[in-house]
Amino acid sequence: MGIGAKRKLIDIIQKALSSGPMTQDALLESVHRAGLRRVDVGDLYEVCARHSLAEFRDGIWVPRIPVTSEGNAVPPEDSSKEQTYKDGVLHRPDETEAAAEAERLVRQLGLPAVEPAPPPGPVPSGWADAAKDAARAFGDELQAVSKRRTQTDVPLTMGSEAGQAGGRKMMRFEAEGDVGVTEGTPALLVIRHAHFEVEVVSMFGNVLTLSAPSDTPLVSEATLRIDLSWLLVAQSRRLSELAHGGPGFDAGAALAAVTAGERHVMASQAELPVQAVDGLNEGQRDAVNLALRPGLTWLWGPPGTGKTTTISALVAELCARRMRVLLAAPTNAALDVAIGAVLKKLPGAAEGMLVRLGQPADPSLVDRNAGRVLVDEIAAARGAPVARRRVEAGIELRSCRQTLAALKRRREKLTPEEEATRLGAETKITYLRALQRELDRCMGEVRRQVCREAAIVAATAHQVVLETLKELTFDVVILDEASMTTAALAMLVAGAGRGHTVIAGDFRQLPPIAVAETPAAQEWLKRSPFEKAGISAAVARGRPPASLAALTEQYRMRAPIGDVVSTAFYPESPLVTAPAVKTRAVRSRVSWAGSPLVFVDTSNLRARTARRQGMHSRYNLMHAQLVAAMVGGATADLHDLALITPFAPQARLLESLLPDAHLDEWAASTVHRFQGGERDIVVYDTVDTGHGVSPMHRWFTEGSAGSEGARLLNVAASRARDDLVVIGALDSLHRRGASRDAVWTFFAHLLDRADRLPWEKLLTSSGVTELVSAAAVAERLGDDLARAATVEMWLPRAPLRELPGLIPALSAVRGADPETEAVTVWVEPDQDGYLPAEALRARREGVNIRPLTPILESGAVIGDVVWSSSGTLLGGTPGVVFRTEHRVFADAVRRAQRRRSGRIPGTGQLGDDCGRCQRMMVRTEAGRRGGTDLRYECAVCDHPSRRSPRR
Known part of the structure; x- marks a missing residue:
């Protein structure tokens, strides 16, 4: 959107909101009526948020103070004399009084009256264009996110x-x-x-x-x-502010982080002191030496090679040289791992020497006995009067709101005394909210002072662009796990330094994630600095730059696992297993992991892949039931376990299988969430089989070294220390004649070296999941129905020969909630929209039959029991049938498979008949990238071509 159009849009929004709040649809309609017909909700949100025009609350745009088209606050024509404007901000008496109270408290803290302003850094040619392009990418992402939901x-x-x-x-x-x-x-x-x-x-x-x-x-x-858009707005706004440089920002350092160019490596400096290199191998020592030199250093740390150890040694040596360090990472978990390693290197560090912004994922960093590191904790101690008053104000505010709520519940007219009470409560609420804002601002100043005085400031990459660290400068910037950081954000992080930057990570692991598909988003948000600066491409060509330090000795994986990972994903820089790994004792043992590499082939199981609630992502119920048997058969010798999968719905199913007694040692997660973690034994569930949801996900079919599929597989496999167990359908995952890319190479070498474990053997280790013969299915289902209070079934297209025999048991199920149907049986009609005769009979006899297409699942959740089958469960040939009795797992499956209600009846609700032909309405659902397609229609009347005399 051009500047002129944006100014016009600001004016239109101001005028539309001048009379009060409006719904999003009404505001958008006003904009379109005024001539800006191409404006969408993304444009609306970006302008309102960036220029502080309004806040979006519960579907309503609520106006803030008036602003000019340049985004500056201006007094309205009818503003009262009591209101004043200072620095472009509207001040009211309550805000002035609140500011005075807060100021009195701040004087007690001894903060500097004027914060020193750092000088602007150099601005090289090309920076303004880069900042503009990156800001455009954030704008594209904001629009893409807003179109989905803001x-x-x-x-x-x-x-x-x-x-x-x-x-x-x-x-x-x-x-x-x-x-x-x-x-x-x-x-x-x-x-x-x-x-x-x-x-x-x-x-x-x-x-x-x-x-x-x-x-x-x-x-x-x-x-x-x-x-969902606050961070995009913050990053975009910061880039716009810095388009021509700014105080404390080095645009040259920012541009270098994403620009191809050969760094001149200076001659070696003095040898590192013994304590600095203690415990480092030769490659790690070389990396520290390279990173100590001014300029940009790239640190490539494949899994288990000690990247964190190297960074902690580097930070300790930089501190010894009295250099101020910013340590950043894209996630709380990654940042906390780096902080823990640095603290071990600096055991005697005084409180405030290393500070961590934000809340940690690692609880050991909270209220440390050896000295606090959290900025909030240190600031709370220094700003105790302000913090104490903030808590008191919150308590008073809650009391006033309770008073108002009590008065609002009165139906009769308020007495004069009650009116006075109401007015007093409203006045005090206004004052207390203003006071809270002022106290929060004061605590922000305390936090900035804590960060200004620290030698090492640790923060997530996103926090670097926010107010606490704005315009604070550092001698050295270290960005860890940079492969997960967007190129645009990496620029902003690097710009907080003075050109001495270390970018660390592994560009063969997970990339940053973005929604927008525009060229700008592809360039700046879906690529890490390694890709944007051409480092990964140079490595692939066999010409790594001199500024790249590559670590190659790995200390995590047993040699068979490490060799497969190295061959598939690191052919240009092969990994070598450290001698200590070969002699390391085995801590965890289990019957189904008898060697470092195990493959459970489910090809002949023909397990179905389905979508969560019919439309989202993927999960595989039979695979999860196999894992239930594995977990249920584990003994006390299994100390450390991870259940990993690329799909979030499957991760939730696997998580439900973790016993309470092992929640600290065992974990279940998506691959994305587990990057940076490790476990003795890793079970990797590939989920996709080609049956049900098809085709196979591109993660398994597009497997070049830099592809998302190869990165996911690399991360999953390299989490294992002692044993890697892969569950998958070999005939789909490793097809003959496929291109020999990284994913193909991984499975080829895995199959050459892994023990093959038939899936049937997993079921003998535990009674949690059992194999039920086709002849026993109807009888066992009847037994479960007799004990159940809720039933939901999914029956794909087929003659339902066993259904009539179960009608009495289904009709007898009584739930606890009279407003909800205790039984829902989803049945897939044929291509002409007709249900099997058995389903029509069941409906006539009172069973809640619901037509649904397509049905990718085949099974049932009956109370605490989960059933699944490779064929249709109640058909003449159900195929392989599993039965798992597990309360928590059943609840998780129920959440994954239930159909949401709303404009279309879902699980636990009766369906409708067509008002024209009296046939049953069909729920039609399909998942597609970027959204879902959900319809409720008559298979005949809404599809005239299907009309026939058939009934």
């Missing part, structure tokens, strides 16, 4: 308190839907009618840890309201 509400359950940190409460919940945000994202926790500002600290599976204000009540259920 705000999402995620139901939370199983709330518990996880501890305290820096005067804030750590709360843990189980998310009932996709969260879809990065760690460090701010959000609103909605508890009944109260809102609390929180931060997403960590996500593991569907378990979410939040940092909340100390006065947040502990509840079992809440809603997490997430603004």
Whole structure:
């Protein structure tokens, strides 16, 4: 959007909102009527957020203070004399009084009256264009995200308190839907009618840890309201501010991080002191030496090669040379790993020497006995009067809101005394909210001072662009796990230094993730600095730059695992297993992992791949049931285990299988969430089989070295220390005649060296999952139905020969909720829209039969029992049939397979008949990239070509 159009849009929005809040549709209609017909919700959100025109709350745009088309605040024509403007900000009496109270408290802290402003750094040619292009990429991503949804509400359950940190409460919940945000994202926790500002600290599976204000009540259920675009706006705004440079920002250093160019490597400096190289191998010592020299250094650290160890030694030596360091990483987990290693290198560091911004995922960093490192904790101690008053203001505010709520519940007219009480409460609420804002601003100043005085500041890459670190400069910038950081964000991080930058990571592991498909987004948001600067391409050509230090000695994987990973993913820089690994004792033992490499081939199982709730991602129920047998048959000798899969719905199923007694030692997660982790034994469930959802996901069919599929497989396999167990359909994963890319090479070498374990042997180790013969299916189903309170079945297209015999048992099921149907049987009609005769008979006899197409699942959840089959469960030939009795697993499967209700009846609801022909309405659903397609239609009347005399 051009400048002129944007100014016109600002004017239109101001005029439209001048009379008060508007719905998004109404505001968009006003914009279109004014002539800007190409403006969409993404443009609307970007302009309103960037220029502080309005806030989006519950589908309503709520105006903020008036602004000019340049984004500056201006007084409205009818502003009262009590209101004043200072520095472009509207001030009211309550805000002035609040600022005065906050100022009195700040004077006690001894902060400098004027914050020193660093000089602007050099601005090379090419920087303005790069900043403009990267900002455009953020704008494209904002539009793409906004078209999907700008705000999402995620139901939370199983709330518990996880501890305290820096005067804030750590709360843990189980998310009932996709969260879809990065760690460090701010959000609103909605508890009944109260809102609390929180931060997403960590996500593991569907378990979410939040940092909340100390006065947040502990509840079992809440809603997490997430603004999906705040970070994009912040990064885009920062790039716009720095288009021509700015205080404390080195545009040359920023541009170097994404620009191809050969660094001149200076002659070797003095030898490192003994303590600096203690415990380092030759490659790690060379990397530290290279990174100590001014300029840009690339540190390539494949899995297990000690990249974190190398970084910690480098940071310790930089501190010894009195250089100020910014240590950044894209996630809380990755940052905390680096901080832990640095703290081990600096055991005697004084409090405040190393500080960590934001809330950690690692609980050992909270309230450390050896000295606090969290900025919030140190700031809370230094700013105790301000922090204490902030807590008091929150308590007073809650009391005033309770008073107002009580008065609102009164039906009769308020008495004069009650009116006075109401007015007093409203006035005090206004003052307290203003005071909270002022106190938060003061605590922000304290946090900045803590960071200014520290020798090492650790922060996630996203936090570098926010207010606390804005315009703070560093002698050296280290960006770890940079392969997961966008090129655009890497520029902003590097610009906080003075040109001495270390970019560390592994460009053969997971890349950054973005939604937009525009050329700008592909260039700046879907590529890491390694790709943008041409480092990965140079390595592939066999011409690595002199500024690249490549680590090659790995200390994690047993040699057979390491050799397969090296051959498939690191042919240009082969990994060598350290001697210590070969003599390392084995801690975890289990019957189904008798050698370092095991492959469980499910080709003849013909397990079905389905989509969560019919339309999202992928999961494989039979694979999960096999894992249930593996976990159920484990003994006390299995100390350390990870269940990993590339698909989020499958990760949730696997997570439900973890016993409470092993939640600390065992883990289940997607590959994306587990990058940086390691376990003694890793079970990797590939999920995709080619049956059900088809074709196979491109992760398995497009496997070149830099592809997402190769990176996922690399990360999954390289998490294993002692044993790697892969579950998959070999006939689909490793096809003869396929191109010999990295994924093909991995499976070829895996199959050459791995022990083959038939899936049938897994079922003998535990009674959790059992193999049921076709002849016994109907009888066993009847037994389970007799004990069940809820039933949901999925029956793909086929004659349902066993259904009539189960009609009495299905009709007898009685649920606890009279408003919900206890039984839902989904049946797939034929291509002309007709149901099998057995299903029509069941419906006539009172069973809740629901037509659905397509049905990729085949099975049932009956109370605490999960059934699945490779054929149609109630057909004449059900194929392989599994039965798993496991309450938590059954609940997880129920959540994965249930059909949501809304405009179309879902699970637990009766269907409708067509008003024209009286046939049953069919729920039609399909997943597609970027969205879903859900319809409710008559198979005949809505498809005239199918009309026939058949009934």
